Structure formats: structure tokens, C-alpha cells
Amino acid sequence: MSQTAPEDLRNADPKRRIIFYSHDTFGLGHLRRSRALAAALTEGDDHASAIILTGSPVAGRFTFPKGVDHIRLPGVTKLADGSYVSQTLGLDIDEITALRAGLIKTAIEKYEPDLLIVDKEPSGFRGELLPSLEWLRDHGNTKTVLGLRDVLDEPEVLAAEWARKGAVAATEAFYDEIWVYGMHDVYDPTKGLPLSDAARDRMHWTGYLRRETTDEVDLPQHPYVLITPGGGGDGAAMVSLVLEAYEKDPDLSPNAVLIYGPFLSGDVRDAFDARVEKLNGRVTAVGFDSRIEALFVGAEGVVCMGGYNTFCEVLSFDKRAVIVPRTVPRLEQWIRASRAEELGLVRMLDETRDGMTADAMIAAIRNLPHQNKPSEAGADGLLDGLDVVIKRGRALMDGTA
Template identity: 50%
Template sequence: MADLATIANKDPAPRTIWPGPARGPRVLIYSHDTFGLGHLRRSRALANAIVGDHADASVVIISGSPVIGNFEFGSGVDYIRIPGVTKLPDGDYRTLNLNVSLDEAVGLRQALILQTAKAFQPDVFIVDKEPTGFRGEVVPALDYLQAVGCRLVLGIRDVMDEPALLIPEWERKGAREALIRYYDEIWVYGLKDVHQPLQAFDLPEEVSRRITYTGYLRREIPPTPSLTKYPKITKQPFILVTTGGGGDGDDLIDWVISAYEADQTLEQPALILFGPFIDRDTRRAFVERIAKQPKLDVMSFDNKIERLMKKADAIVAMGGYNTFCEALSFDKRTLIVPRTKPRLEQYIRAVEAERLGLVRMLSDHNEPRTPERMAAALKALSSQPRPSEVTIPGLLDGLDRVQERLKALTKSAIQLTPAYHQAAE
């Protein structure tokens, strides 16, 4: 077997520029996916929208998520799964499956990312959230793709974290310097009037001009039905309680269950969706408690959660980016119960969304987490305004704006000649 590093550094064949009958636009998306489902689901939404707008487009997602194969992608989208890593409770990382050191795993991931870039020859490379990737693993690919004229885009969610934590984190990773050096455009998947995630960095004016606020990424119902059998509770108006991937949603689930245990006057039933990453012992304990409550039921995981959200009368969630987009897209009354550790991202988003009248928030940030508070919030859901009752221009225009920018970027790539690329190589 050939040495992986040798393969990764082998010079590619001369690049051929699209368009033309032989080649449509090519987009490579990097999603580091060290924890949860957020980055993967956002990348999937972008990829499906791209091929939906360009019938001849090809999109490859590079992901470390162990569950990427459970999701449905549009025609023209494929993925490459690199070895996974996972975040530990103390904030450190380890390899997910391989019996190798973290440094070895990162080296392997880095080589695979670079080789994919050389073999696929994308016109646009979209990096999700981390300007340098996990532990700098995407930098060699950025160097190579920048040299051959590929357009480089950093895509970030509306809220990253509070500046006091984000600034030192980005300094440690060299993220600000990478932002200035590499990226042709920066897409913020939100609205400037809601939050400006990069405002604290005092970026040069030339970099600030590269920022586009796209609006939130609208979600659609998957074209094919879910193979998951829904509980009987979903045949009547119900509250959907979701914690995304489930790896950090124990507190929310416990709080909801405790509300039903303490208040027998709660009339509307609730379906609790665990997510694929919930701890097994914790899940078992929750299932035992839920079984004793006639107005509660449970599901482990649904890879087409959009259909379940559409069926629900209301949503209770932690307020991660994707769930927030789905709540807006399906116009659901939503109660956000944000986590506040180790990041304030969800809390900041919930505060701003509540200010605008899009959702209501229940937090234990400064108040006790009592069953009575949760029960009262659940009862209030039925009279809460829907997001559509608030008019905010461009709120869900994210995918449309992404399509506009992609067309502009790929059009500029056409102007680069093959001779330029060969010289760069």
C-alpha cells in the first residue's frame, strides 16, 4: 500500500475549469464535526440547496461525524468520512474509534482532506465555523486550493460565543490570521441586526467588506417519508422536546420530565427525542421515568426530524442553530432552554430571538431550575405567538443569498485560465 503522505503530496493533473458540457460547478464543504449534529446538518442543508439549484453541480462533504451515513442527500451530493474525534467533559479531545493518538488521527484527517482537495478540484471550498479546521488540519488544503485559484469561503453561524471566550480561543488557533490570509468571503448565516459574531475582532476594513449576512437557512420537509414509526402520542397535538444530538441535553430532558412528575394538570402531551449521542445509562434512567407518565413518550433518534417538527404543535429545545432555523421555517411556537456551559452561544441567540418576539426563553442562568417554572412555561406555549406574526425582512433568506454568492464566485473562477492553474501547481 502506498504511503498516505506520499499520495497526499503527489502533484495533481492539470485542472480543467468549468463550465461547459463536460463539467458543472464543484463545491467542497469541510465540517469538522467533533461533537453533535449541528455542523453536519448545516452542511447538508447547504449541499442539498446547491444541487437543487444547479442540476449539474457536484458537492462533497468532508465530515468526521459517525452518523453521516444516516442522513439523506440530494442527487449530486456525496461525502467522505474522515476518522472521528470526540470532545470529553473536561474540554479535551480523543479519537472516536481508532486506537491511535490524537496527533496521529489529526495527521490522518489532514492528509485525507488535502488529498480530497487535490483529487476533486473544487471551484469553491466552504469551511464551516473553524477557519483553520480542527487543530489546524485544514490549513494545507487552504494553501493548496488558494494557489490553484479555488474560491475560499468561511461559513459561520449567527452566534459563536461571548467575546471574552471567543477572542482568546481564536488567537490560540491562529483563526483571525487565517481569516485575513485565506478567505475570499465570509458568510454569516444570520442577520446583522440580530448579532454580529465577528464584531469584537476589530478586523481590517478589507476583511469586513468580505462579510455577507445571509439570513437564516430555511429548512424544508425531506422529499421521502421517514421510516421511523412515530408513537401514538403524535396523532394529537403534542410538544416536541429535542436536544439535537443529545450529548449535552440531559438537563433539559430532566427538567421537562420533572415538570410532568410534579404537575398533573399539564394537559398537552410531550414527545421527548433523545438524539444519538445520549449516554446509555442516562437514557435508561429517563426511559424508566417517562414510562410512569401517561402524557410523555420517547423516541431515540429521527434522521428526518423536520417531519416530526412539522407535525408538532410546539417545540421545546436548547436552541442550537439548526433547531432554531427549523422552528422558524415551520412556524412553530418554541420554548428555548439554552445551555450556558461551556459556551453562551445558545443563551445569546435565545436572548436576541426573545427580544424580537420569535421565541420565548426559560433559563437557569440566574434562576433556580424548578419543576414549577418548567410546567408554567409549557402551559404558556399554547398561547404564545408564532414566529410568522413578527415581520423581519430577510429572516429566512439564507439559502437564496448563498446561491447568489456561489454564482458570483464560480463566475469569477471561469476567468482563471488553465495555464494559471498549471503554473500554480
């Protein structure tokens, strides 16, 4: 009896295997985006499965759809001076990067994906993805995609950052396609980058990634404004301003439901809880809810920061929103919020124009019912991202792209 070689078994296997790389040194954005993409590419396809490689310290708090799993890479923490250290292992940054790089390469070699989708960082955190990209170039038939959110940073700053990281060279050398999860007429995240015409010919504008809710959550029985700083790590100033607005104006309505996010904790969270307690139920607060989509659905309006995932939720659930964008360490959120305001999709609370005062926040919340919904400015036409991703992803895996 003849025996079938292992590689023949793999070639006969009809399953479509996808790996997502999401460096996630901090925050929730990359992980949540990869999770939404993995769900879309595997849903309804019994032959598809996906693994998300992530450094997010809160990956274990999320549920993952059928056919999707994750591998948690050892975490790193960014210090005040901009340097990184191992989150828990006591290794220096070169040691922890080498460990992560080895784990990534082993996962790719053993899983043998048909498709690798890399989120935002062409060469990975501190170049940790390069050994895997070089291996894939020399072995197998894995298709590679670089996925970019709609805005990365202001062009001059981004060009300098990508030059320092060798990101342009990595993009040119290793990626079959570049997907931009946005619309060209809203913003071009590659503006200012010296990409070749050949690389730009490989770009596909997907549109924004529509979000849906399938989880049942007990929602407040009264009207409410949802307050969300996303992951929360940089949201203390916005949360404090909202609380100050409710403290200053006893008639401000509707009530607020505040989701701190998993990274807003410790003494800062304790101080906010004490202020919430004194508001006698006009503001209620919880730490983190991975099913936040359901809270969006029930909200009268939203006050939020300007991260990509939150913006997609505002558009998807057609919510009147006031966006309070951060401006450091990068202008990504401000650029997104200002363009969205120009298009009539949201209202932005701008530090220079409006002032970050309780009165400005009171006025913004009071004006929410009078804002247009995003759909009235044509938001539905922006939300085809997942459909395009499914089409492009399956074409690449099936060899029909």
C-alpha cells in the same frame, strides 16, 4: 490525432464542484448545516455536485440529496479535561490530526472543487485545514468561503480563542468571502474580533437558513409538544426537567414527543426510558430521527435547546417555542435565545431569571398556546439565507462575483 491533456478536460468540464469542510468533533450542528447548504447549492442544477468532509460519528445515519456525498474523517473525542483523543483508532491527537489533514488535502487535490465552504473553524480542527488552504492558494482557481453561524461566543472569549488558534490570520489570508448565516441587526458573531476592514468588506450577511420537509413521517394522531435537545449530548438536564414537569402535574397537556438525539444514550437514556414508561403514554420517546423536520411541522409547540439548527427549524416552521439554552462550555445558545426573546420570536427559560424547576417548566409549557408565533414578530424576513447562499455561491463559481 491530438490528445487532450487532463487539465484541458477539467477546464472543459462544465460541472460545478463544491467541498464542504465540517470538522464535527461532536454534535450534529455543523453536519446538518453543511447538508442543508449542499442540498440548496446542488438542487435543480445538473452540473453541480458536492462532497461534505465531516468528522461526525453519525454522518452515515443521514440520507444525502442527489449529487451530494460525504467522506467520513476519523473521529476524535473530547475528554473532560478539554483534551482530545482518537475516537477508535488508538492514535494520539497529533497522529490523528495528521491523518485527517492528509485525507482532506487528498480529497481537495483529486476532486478539484470550484468552491470550498468551511464551517466555523478558519484553520480547521487543530489547524488540520491549513495544508489544504495553502495548497489551494498556490494551485488552481478554487474560491474559498468561511461560513459562520449567527453567534459564536461572547466577544472576549471568542477573541482569545481565535488568537490562540491563529484563526484571524487564517481568515485574512485564505478566504475570498465570509458568509454569516444570520442578520446583522440580530447579532454580529465577529464582534470583538480584530478583523481588518478588507476582511469585513468581504462579509455577506445571508440571513437564517430556511428548512423544509420532504420526507413523509407517521405523526402522532393527537396534539403534541415536541421536545428536542438537538444532538442530545448536553441535553440530559433539559430532558429531565421536562419529564419532571409531566410527573409533577398529571394534567399537563398536550402530550409530549421526545427525541433524545443520537448522543444521549447508555445508562442516562435507560433511566429516562423508565420514567417515560411510568407516564403511561403522556410522553413518548425515540432515540433519533434524521427527519425531525416533519415532527416540527406537526407540533403544537416546541421545547428545545438553543442550537443554531433547532432555532432555524423553529423559525422555518413557525412554531411557538420555549428555549432552554446551555451556558457551558460557551454562551452561544444563551446569547441566541436571549436576543430571540428580545425580538419576540421565542420564550427563553433562563436559569437565573426563571429557575430550572419543574414549576417553571410546567408554566412554560402551559403558556405555549398564548405565545406569539415567530411570524408575528417578523421571522419571515430573517429566512433568506439559502437564497443568498445560492446567489453568492454560483457567482463565485461562475466568476461573476
